[in-house]
Amino acid sequence: GIQVEQSPPDLILQEGANSTLRCNFSDSVNNLQWFHQNPWGQLINLFYIPSGTKQNGRLSATTVATERYSLLYISSSQTTDSGVYFCAVGRGSGNTGKLIFGQGTTLQVKP
């Protein structure tokens, strides 16, 4: 099956700093989502981005499907950005829609 690797596994930032999180996947996909898991465990859907670039406020994401990676950019980080960021991918084979998750990047933003 598809392997999903996220890097770095842990990241500590000072408030106001920028960061880039990476997601590599081992096969072609037609679904890629980025999630933020907050301290209460809720999964917040940040981007649905199987290809291309999207921006939402201080966050943006780029997926280069042909090279099998996606990047999540966080600019001017805030303490509320702390939590775990997950990349999840899905393949079209059989069109089951099921997602395969990476292990996550744990982000801590210090005031």
Added chain:
Amino acid sequence: DADVTQTPRNRITKTGKRIMLECSQTKGHDRMYWYRQDPGLGLRLIYYSFDVKDINKGEISDGYSVSRQAQAKFSLSLESAIPNQTALYFCATGTGGAGNQPQHFGDGTRLSIL
């Protein structure tokens, strides 16, 4: 109201008990999924359903069963709970069609088995 609602939000129970986690959705999606998250790990798929009569095992279905009572309701059962089933459980919905579409997740059920 949330689009995907999970009940209960938290549950503590004892080894050997039967547990049911419930999920309902108002998004009108045909597909529903149950995932499990262990501490420090990503989510793994337990079961998924395309409609009321189409239920499929995921990668970690042993020890679990599901029921799709209606398009909007998908329940996960642990027939005889064991401590290593302690985890955070998520329900998700999605659409079918020609291309994949984003999945929508509930807020999770935190299950502890003593």
